[in-house]
Amino acid sequence: MQPSPPPGFAVPISRKPLHEEAINRLRDLIVRGELAPGERLNERRLCEQLGISRTPLREAIKLLATEGLVELLPNRGAVVAGIDAARLAESLQVMGALEALAGELACRHASDERIAAIRRLHEEMLAMHARGDLAGYFRHNQAIHMSLVEASGNSVLAGAYRQLNANVRRARYMANLSRERWDAAVREHEQILAALEARDVPRLQALLRDHLASKLASVLTGLEKAA
Amino acid sequence: MQPSPPPGFAVPISRKPLHEEAINRLRDLIVRGELAPGERLNERRLCEQLGISRTPLREAIKLLATEGLVELLPNRGAVVAGIDAARLAESLQVMGALEALAGELACRHASDERIAAIRRLHEEMLAMHARGDLAGYFRHNQAIHMSLVEASGNSVLAGAYRQLNANVRRARYMANLSRERWDAAVREHEQILAALEARDVPRLQALLRDHLASKLASVLTGLEKAA
DNA sequence: ATTTTGCATTTTGCATGCAAAAATGCGGAA
DNA sequence: TTCCGCATTTTTGCATGCAAAATGCAAAAT
Numbered sequence: 001m002q003p004s005p006p007p008g009f010a011v012p013i014s015r016k017p018l019h020e021e022a023i024n025r026l027r028d029l030i031v032r033g034e035l036a037p038g039e040r041l042n043e044r045r046l047c048e049q050l051g052i053s054r055t056p057l058r059e060a061i062k063l064l065a066t067e068g069l070v071e072l073l074p075n076r077g078a079v080v081a082g083i084d085a086a087r088l089a090e091s092l093q094v095m096g097a098l099e100a101l102a103g104e105l106a107c108r109h110a111s112d113e114r115i116a117a118i119r120r121l122h123e124e125m126l127a128m129h130a131r132g133d134l135a136g137y138f139r140h141n142q143a144i145h146m147s148l149v150e151a152s153g154n155s156v157l158a159g160a161y162r163q164l165n166a167n168v169r170r171a172r173y174m175a176n177l178s179r180e181r182w183d184a185a186v187r188e189h190e191q192i193l194a195a196l197e198a199r200d201v202p203r204l205q206a207l208l209r210d211h212l213a214s215k216l217a218s219v220l221t222g223l224e225k226a227a
Numbered sequence: 228m229q230p231s232p233p234p235g236f237a238v239p240i241s242r243k244p245l246h247e248e249a250i251n252r253l254r255d256l257i258v259r260g261e262l263a264p265g266e267r268l269n270e271r272r273l274c275e276q277l278g279i280s281r282t283p284l285r286e287a288i289k290l291l292a293t294e295g296l297v298e299l300l301p302n303r304g305a306v307v308a309g310i311d312a313a314r315l316a317e318s319l320q321v322m323g324a325l326e327a328l329a330g331e332l333a334c335r336h337a338s339d340e341r342i343a344a345i346r347r348l349h350e351e352m353l354a355m356h357a358r359g360d361l362a363g364y365f366r367h368n369q370a371i372h373m374s375l376v377e378a379s380g381n382s383v384l385a386g387a388y389r390q391l392n393a394n395v396r397r398a399r400y401m402a403n404l405s406r407e408r409w410d411a412a413v414r415e416h417e418q419i420l421a422a423l424e425a426r427d428v429p430r431l432q433a434l435l436r437d438h439l440a441s442k443l444a445s446v447l448t449g450l451e452k453a454a
Numbered sequence: 455a456t457t458t459t460g461c462a463t464t465t466t467g468c469a470t471g472c473a474a475a476a477a478t479g480c481g482g483a484a
Numbered sequence: 485t486t487c488c489g490c491a492t493t494t495t496t497g498c499a500t501g502c503a504a505a506a507t508g509c510a511a512a513a514t
Contacts, residue, residue, distance in 0.1 A: 017301055018468070019289065043496070053469045055282065058497085062246065062286050066293055068383075074244055075475055077496060090383040097328040101321065156295075156317040160387055245498070270466075280499045285467090302505055304466060 019056035019063075026050075026060050030069045030080055031170045037082040041070060067166050083171050085220055091164050096212040098149065098161045100205040105152035107199040115196055118147045122193050129186050137182075138172065144189065148196070168219070175222020181214075188214065245279050249287035252277055257296050257307055258397045264309040268297060294393050310398050312447055318391050323439040325376065325388045327432040332379035334426040342423055345374045349420050356413050364409075365399065371416065375423070395446070402449020408441070415441065 026046070029035045041061060043054050050057065061078050064070045068087075070078045106115070125140035142165070149161045177185070188211045195204035253273070256262045268288060270281050277284065288305050291297045295314075297305045333342070352367035369392070376388045404412070415438045422431035 017299075042494095044494090054496095055285075055468055055470090058282075059286055059289050063289060063293060066290060072244075075496065076477090087383065090381045093381060094325070094328065094384045094387055097324045098321070101324040154317045154320060156314060156391065157321045159295075160321055160391070164383065164387070269464095271464090281466095282498055282500090302466065303507095 017056070018052050019059040022050055022052055022056050022060035023063050026057075026064060027067070027069060027166060030064070031166060031173060033170070033173050035080045037080050039080045041078040041080065043077065067163055069166055069170070081167075083167075083174065083223065085223060088168065088171055088219065088223075089216055091167050092212050092216045095161060095164050095168070096209050098157055098164075099145070099208045099212065102149040102152035102154070102157055102161070103196070103204040103208050104201050105154055105157075106148060106196065107201045107204060109153050110151040114147075114151050118144060118151065118196065119193055121147060122189060125189070126186065129182065134176070134182075141185075141189075142169065171219050171223060174226050175219050177218050177222060181218045184214065185211070185218075244283070246283035246286040246290075249277055249279055249283050250290050253284075253287050253291060254294070254296060254393060257291070258393060258400060260397070260400050262307045264307050266307045268305040268307065270304065294390055296393055296397070308394075310394075310401065310450065312450060315395065315398055315446065315450075316443055318394050319439050319443045322388060322391050322395070323436050325384055325391075326372070326435045326439065329376040329379035329381070329384055329388070330423070330431040330435050331428050332381055332384075333375060333423065334428045334431060336380050337378040341374075341378050345371060345378065345423065346420055348374060349416060352416070353413065356409065361403065361409075368412075368416075369396065398446050398450060401453050402446050404445050404449060408445045411441065412438070412445075 026035075035041070043057060047054055047057055061070060062072070065072045065078065069081055071081045072078050121140055121144045125137060125144065128134075128136040128140055146158070146162065146165075149158045152158070188207065192204065192207045192211060195207055253262075262268070270284060274281055274284055288297060289299070292299045292305065296308055298308045299305050348367055348371045352364060352371065355361075355363040355367055373385070373389070373392075377385045379385070415434065419431065419434045419438060422434055
């Protein structure tokens with residue numbers, strides 16, 4: 001860890017390479033469904049849309065292919081990957097294993113402060129739920145899961161989880177969940193938080209698994225209805 | 228799944244994009260240590276070495292960055308990532324979780340034939356061990372672990388595992404293991420195979436965890452000696 | 455002697471050019 | 485009408501050009 005520089009200078013003028021920005025913008029377009037599954041990624045059009053040239057755009061597309069958000073067709077460019085229920089199930093299964101490990105590590109090593117921070121996110125999420133703010137709920141939900149994974153202290157784990165997450169987030173966008181499922185998810189989160197605070201590894205792992213399984217079921221039925 | 232074309236034609240003249248070939252070649256150079264940790268990846272030099280131009284090379288480098296094999300320094304190109312013991316431990320921990328899941332799924336769903344194929348790989352590996360062929364042993368060892376993961380039937384899982392594997396393979400290349408550790412690893416593999424054939428999930432998971440923990444210890448001490 | 459500063463070279467990051475492959479449109483034959 | 489073949493137009497994949505940033509080095513200043 002670097003010593004944080006004094007505020008006001010030595011904040012090095014935000015040097016983000018274009019291709020990174022392009023990745024994030026493109027991923028967002030795909031996750032939010034503004035680029036529909038099956039749609040071809042026309043380089044020229046996207047270049048104009050993003051205001052960059054083809055080189056960084058192509059680099060971005062290649063990266064998103066490794067995340068499974070786009071599919072590369074040799075000599076025919078790239079298309080937005082379809083949302084495949086089977087693949088989604090596989091992803092969530094893997095994320096389940098990762099979360100279980102993360103939960104164990106977090107129980108063993110995370111500081112109380114760190115867990116308290118997750119609790120705060122949880123409380124904010126409850127507020128979103130209470131006022132029916134679905135988008136805000138999703139954001140906080142994501143933040144909580146990512147925080148848990150990061151609280152494991154294992155950055156490789158966090159990276160792997162983040163990568164899988166993109167696909168699932170996209171599916172969630174399509175399939176808006178029912179009110180009952182929403183309420184149930186909130187209750188599950190409450191239990192998860194409690195187990196984490198109690199540092200009860202077996203219980204936390206069981207809850208995380210159940211939670212992901214429910215999420216899978218919810219997203220799948222949501223997708224069916226959408227289709 | 229596509230119907231496999233009749234052999235002899237319709238094998239379409241190897242239309243591999245250059246950047247894919249570049250990825251594989253570069254990854255190999257790094258994993259085998261021919262590009263040493265910390266070494267800068269000079270685009271011009273690598274272009275000549277690989278006989279391609281900078282565009283596909285740059286795409287390849289960006290991809291390897293997501294695998295953690297190279298590090299991108301904005302405006303200063305890329306360097307071969309160092310082998311960090313802590314990161315290695317984190318990777319193996321994650322791979323442990325993935326293998327445990329893979330083992331469970333393989334026990335539940337893999338065909339007998341599939342398991343028999345792994346057994347055959349194992350027997351070949353024993354032969355390598357008997358004749359002291361370390362390189363051949365490594366190759367078969369890798370093949371066995373990958374086969375197990377693929378036998379899970381979860382391709383997302385297999386992909387995630389494969390990605391993490393690159394880093395570990397590189398560390399193994401540096402740290403040649405001791406004779407005792409080699410013998411022990413072979414015995415562990417024998418037990419793993421038996422548990423898989425018996426489809427004994429808890430036992431298999433425990434064995435896989437132990438095996439990876441031993442591998443970690445072995446690689447770490449090997450690295451220390453190398454350093 | 456050590457540090458600093460200015461300049462030349464190298465290298466990166468991005469844009470663009472060019473040839474080949476794929477998509478598209480159209481006229482004609484079945 | 486439908487289907488096929490052929491020419492045209494797009495679009496991709498890769499190579500290369502260009503400006504900006506970084507690097508190296510030697511002379512000047514302390």
